[in-house]
Amino acid sequence: MALISxxxxxxxxxxxxxxxxxxxxxxxxYNRMLLPTVFESVQEDYHHLKEAVQVWDVACERQVxxxxxxxxxxxxxxxxxxxxxxxxxRCFYVPIVDExxxxxxxxxxxxxxxxxxxxxxxxxxxxxxxxxxxxxxxxDVLIDEPDVSPxxxxxxxxxxxxxxxxxDAVRDxxxxxxxxxxxxxxxxxxxxxxxxxxxxxEIYVDDTRIGMPLWNALFEAGRDLDVRAGxxxxxxxxxxxxxxxxxxxxxxxxxHECGLGRFCDTQTAIGCxxxxxxxxxxxxxxxxxxxALALEGGPVPPCDRAWDIEANGKRIGQVTSAAYSPDFKTxxxxxxxxxxxxDSGTQVQVRTTDGVRDAVVREGFWL
Amino acid sequence: MALISxxxxxxxxxxxxxxxxxxxxxxxxYNRMLLPTVFESVQEDYHHLKEAVQVWDVACERQVxxxxxxxxxxxxxxxxxxxxxxxxxRCFYVPIVDExxxxxxxxxxxxxxxxxxxxxxxxxxxxxxxxxxxxxxxxDVLIDEPDVSPxxxxxxxxxxxxxxxxxDAVRDxxxxxxxxxxxxxxxxxxxxxxxxxxxxxEIYVDDTRIGMPLWNALFEAGRDLDVRAGxxxxxxxxxxxxxxxxxxxxxxxxxHECGLGRFCDTQTAIGCxxxxxxxxxxxxxxxxxxxALALEGGPVPPCDRAWDIEANGKRIGQVTSAAYSPDFKTxxxxxxxxxxxxDSGTQVQVRTTDGVRDAVVREGFWL
Numbered sequence: 001m002a003l004i005s006x007x008x009x010x011x012x013x014x015x016x017x018x019x020x021x022x023x024x025x026x027x028x029x030y031n032r033m034l035l036p037t038v039f040e041s042v043q044e045d046y047h048h049l050k051e052a053v054q055v056w057d058v059a060c061e062r063q064v065x066x067x068x069x070x071x072x073x074x075x076x077x078x079x080x081x082x083x084x085x086x087x088x089x090r091c092f093y094v095p096i097v098d099e100x101x102x103x104x105x106x107x108x109x110x111x112x113x114x115x116x117x118x119x120x121x122x123x124x125x126x127x128x129x130x131x132x133x134x135x136x137x138x139x140d141v142l143i144d145e146p147d148v149s150p151x152x153x154x155x156x157x158x159x160x161x162x163x164x165x166x167x168d169a170v171r172d173x174x175x176x177x178x179x180x181x182x183x184x185x186x187x188x189x190x191x192x193x194x195x196x197x198x199x200x201x202e203i204y205v206d207d208t209r210i211g212m213p214l215w216n217a218l219f220e221a222g223r224d225l226d227v228r229a230g231x232x233x234x235x236x237x238x239x240x241x242x243x244x245x246x247x248x249x250x251x252x253x254x255x256h257e258c259g260l261g262r263f264c265d266t267q268t269a270i271g272c273x274x275x276x277x278x279x280x281x282x283x284x285x286x287x288x289x290x291x292a293l294a295l296e297g298g299p300v301p302p303c304d305r306a307w308d309i310e311a312n313g314k315r316i317g318q319v320t321s322a323a324y325s326p327d328f329k330t331x332x333x334x335x336x337x338x339x340x341x342x343d344s345g346t347q348v349q350v351r352t353t354d355g356v357r358d359a360v361v362r363e364g365f366w367l
Numbered sequence: 368m369a370l371i372s373x374x375x376x377x378x379x380x381x382x383x384x385x386x387x388x389x390x391x392x393x394x395x396x397y398n399r400m401l402l403p404t405v406f407e408s409v410q411e412d413y414h415h416l417k418e419a420v421q422v423w424d425v426a427c428e429r430q431v432x433x434x435x436x437x438x439x440x441x442x443x444x445x446x447x448x449x450x451x452x453x454x455x456x457r458c459f460y461v462p463i464v465d466e467x468x469x470x471x472x473x474x475x476x477x478x479x480x481x482x483x484x485x486x487x488x489x490x491x492x493x494x495x496x497x498x499x500x501x502x503x504x505x506x507d508v509l510i511d512e513p514d515v516s517p518x519x520x521x522x523x524x525x526x527x528x529x530x531x532x533x534x535d536a537v538r539d540x541x542x543x544x545x546x547x548x549x550x551x552x553x554x555x556x557x558x559x560x561x562x563x564x565x566x567x568x569e570i571y572v573d574d575t576r577i578g579m580p581l582w583n584a585l586f587e588a589g590r591d592l593d594v595r596a597g598x599x600x601x602x603x604x605x606x607x608x609x610x611x612x613x614x615x616x617x618x619x620x621x622x623h624e625c626g627l628g629r630f631c632d633t634q635t636a637i638g639c640x641x642x643x644x645x646x647x648x649x650x651x652x653x654x655x656x657x658x659a660l661a662l663e664g665g666p667v668p669p670c671d672r673a674w675d676i677e678a679n680g681k682r683i684g685q686v687t688s689a690a691y692s693p694d695f696k697t698x699x700x701x702x703x704x705x706x707x708x709x710d711s712g713t714q715v716q717v718r719t720t721d722g723v724r725d726a727v728v729r730e731g732f733w734l
Contacts, residue, residue, distance in 0.1 A: 003393040004371040005404040006671035008687050009490060009613030010395060026370040028377060029396035032490065032613060037372040099502050104495065123376060123399065125492035128471065132496045135466050135640065136503010246376030246399060273502065304373035320375050 001026070010034060013059035014149050014211030018219075022229035030123045033060035036231040043326055046235045049198055050327075053157035054230025055218050058195070058202070059149030064107075064119040064127045068141035071115045073271065074134055078119075079109070080255065080272045082265035088113050091176045091191055095255040095263050096126060097274035101281060102251040103258060104129055106243065108193065110178065110204075118204070120150065122245035133273070146206065151214065154200035157225045162201050164221040165214075166190060170201065183217070184210055195232045197240035197367045235323045238332045241292060241365030248290060248320045248334045254278065256286040257336065288317060288338045292362040293350070295331035299324035301353045308351045309335055309359070316341045319350050319359075328366050337361060368393070377401060380426035381516050381578030385586075389596035397490050400427035403598040410693055413602045416565055417694075420524035421597025422585050425562070425569070426516030431474075431486040431494045435508035438482045440638065441501055445486075446476070447622065447639045449632035455480050458543040458558055462622040462630050463493060464641030468648060469618040470625060471496055473610065475560065477545065477571075485571075487517065489612035500640070513573065518581065521567035524592045529568050531588040532581075533557060537568065550584070551577055562599045564607035564734045602690045605699045608659060608732030615657060615687045615701045621645065623653040624703065655684060655705045659729040660717070662698035666691035668720045675718045676702055676726070683708045686717050686726075695733050704728060 004010070004027050011033040013019075019036050026038040036057060039045055048054065066074055076083050079094040086092055088111050096105045096119075105126045110118040119126065131143050153162055162170045166181040170190060173179050178191035189204040205211055219227055243249060249258045255278070256264065266275055266282040293309075300322050309317035322333035333350070341348060344363035349356050371377070371394050378400040380386075386403050393405040403424060406412055415421065433441055443450050446461040453459055455478050463472045463486075472493045477485040486493065498510050520529055529537045533548040537557060540546050545558035556571040572578055586594055610616060616625045622645070623631065633642055633649040660676075667689050676684035689700035700717070708715060711730035716723050 001370045001373070002391055003368045003405075005393045005395045006368070006669040007395060007611075007614055008670060008672055009611060010671075012672050024369055026372045028372045028374060029399075032396075038370075098498060125495055128492055129495035129499045131465060132499015133503050136500050244374075244376060247374055302373040303375060304377075305375055305379050 004029075013057055014205065014208045015057040015059060015151060015215050017212055018215040019057050019229060024229070030060035031062045031121065031125075033062070035060045036229070037234075039229055039231070042234055042323070045230055046233045046326070048226070048228055049155050049196060049230055049233055049236055051156065052226040052228070053153060053155035053161050053222060054228055055215065056152035056154060056231050058152050058232070061120050061150045063146055063148045063204075064121060064130055065144045065146050066117045066119070066130070066141055067144075068115060070139040070141040071117055074130070074139050074141050075109060075117050076269065076271045077133060077137075077273050078130065080264040080266055080269045080275055080278055082268045083109075084268075086111055089177060089179075091178060091193060093263060095258070095260050097255065097272070097278065098129070098251065099273050099277060101254045101274045101277035103245070103249050103253050103255060104251055106245050106249070106258070106260070110189070110191070118148065124245065147208065148204050148206045149211065150202045151205055152194045152200060152202045153218065154194045154196045154230065155198045158198075158200035161218060161222040161225055161227060162190075165217055173201070183214055186210055195242055196236055197242070198236070234321070235325050235332065238321050238323055238334055239325055239328065239366040241334070241367070243290065243334065244321060253336070254281050254286060256281050257289055259290045288336050289342055291335055291337045291342055292365045293319060293333040293335050293348070293359050294362055295322060295333050295350055295352075295357045295359045297331070297357055300331045300357065305353070307353070309337060310349045310351060311341050311346070316348065325366070331357070332366060333359070371396070380424055381572065381575045382424040382426060382518060382582050384579055385582040386424050386596060391596070397427035398429045398488065398492075400429070402427045403596070404601070406596055406598070409601055409690070412597055413600045413693070415593070415595055416522050416563060416597055416600050416603055418523065419593040419595070420520060420522035420528050420589060421595055422582065423519035423521060423598050425519050425599070428487050428517045430513055430515045431488060431497055432511045432513050433484045433486070433497070433508055435482060437506040437508040438484055441497070441506050441508050442476060442484050443636065443638045444500060444504075444640050445497065447631040447633055447636045447642055447645055449635045451635075453478055456544060456546075458545060458560060460630060462625070462627050464622065464639070464645065465496070465618065466640050466644060468621045468641045468644035470612070470616050470620050470622060471618055473612050473616070473625075473627070477556070477558070485515065491612065514575065515571050515573045516578065517569045518572055519561045519567060519569045520585065521561045521563045521597065522565045525565075525567035528585060528589040528592055528594060529557075532584055540568070550581055553577055562609055563603055564609070565603070601688070602692050602699065605688050605690055605701055606692055606695065606733040608701070608734070610657065610701065611688060615703075620703070621648050621653060623648050624656055626657045655703050656709055658702055658704045658709055659732045660686060660700040660702050660715070660726045661729055662689060662700050662717055662719075662724045662726045664698070664724055667698045667724065672720070674720070676704060677716045677718060678708050678713070683715065692733070698724070699733060700726070
């Protein structure tokens, strides 16, 4: 593995000092920002995440803020999910699609008020699409990337740790809801959410000056809980079927191909730019779709490119994420599989970077 | 320095096999693609670039293709540079601005035909802005990212090497022009351009299958020219005043602040979306602007964040790129400086990551 070169363009976060002090070993770049990927090792980080509690610098989940009279209208133009029933204080996972129905991002929309939204984005400059649409349609809305940096607290002991810092009321936050909580005199949005299946919270830190104080407060409060610095874990997120934009889906894919059809209300999401393109796919269904696959044999090499999936010598899909799971003692993988071969139990071959592996399509993910 | 984690999301290029075989030591991520940054060392790569010839994998300079009856109209909406006199076969450096005049990218536009353009982009998802605008204004144009990967040949011996592979006619290509040249039966656009001041070419490779054959052909033809794998060099590009989008400018900056006022024809670039916002700045001039600075003392640490520039204890700007230059025996730097202190010869202090350095504002860059 090669090193990552420092530059201002690959942005540090308000938590980077803490991440470095905790001994980060590897990064990826996400929304042109540093995202840690390894502390001890991917496997050790994985075991710890499932047993204790971790603090994650996910500042790279940048916010796109929509503010103004047309904010709600614009938000509905971006997604085929019907947002009419969404109340302030709610978080919705929303596929964002272009005019062809291609996925541009798969963010979480946070409704702060009728005229104020945050879109907490995956890895693409979604703000440029939003600004282009707002400009072209002459909408009355301000669009910006505020310096709001999510800090995630994930793992089975997340409730215990958060209660010590924010008070017992955090325990009452329901899944994908958020509340406002005080830290050192500032009111922060705290949501029950995060990119793992181990439970936990995301704190939206909107002031650089309290970034490291909050980081340090969590570590001090959690010493006896074995709190550690962590990051989204490759193995755990594949086991849990958490898709990664850019890995498991791109703008080539419709939400239906990504298994996100349940978030597409093509009959009622009036105003959505991609709605026309999605009407037919919603009716007839996609011809390929995301599936969990188990790859036989010992640990596969890093999945740094799409691996062809073959059956009877014909290409019938591709694996886009894969890792060896110590808990399930198999290689867990996510792939896009043609409908001819997507039924659970189908035997296929996967052409990895270091050879062909037998594999089987599964009914669902592991967690 | 930490490692970079492999994943499909951080895309490999059609030349990655060659880059790895050549012993790449470090990468950055540029347009969600791997961009090599170090082979031997930044300093050894620098000396070699100035003496011989290098082949650079700059596939990360992705293309945004505009095709259709409204392509030329859309292209003019994107930039304040007047494109009316631009003929097919020309490359123009074009600042791209949003409705506030903020820089969204600083690409090279390649005019293939009246109704077909490539925008060879710097590090931002410009395609999303272009698609949003085209959709909002209902323009008759197709927008896409074709798999066209630039391969650069840079250095004083670039003409000699290229002539061996493409024939002597490549020597006649003028600066920022391109011609079509054959390689293994395919016609490729070859431009005299590149992100160094050492001269050279960029080949737009539009077929993955000839990527590695072309890479190998260049290395075989150039053995006695000491051809090596290289990459944009931090020291050389600062000496030459080549700005880097994301480092030396962001969407906070106008073209005039970036010293790109000469590319802004605000009186005649009718249709440019940011024109109104730029009219005043064009008349009155910016209040801060890019400058070359020399920082005293030994080599500075890596410039991984903006460093404040101070005078009399007040913040008057920031350094955004810096490196020690062996040839000029000083730290060469690029910064944004307030007009009160931007005259050449002004003494300032720069707060680097490992202490304050005396510095001086220069008249111009080094090359």
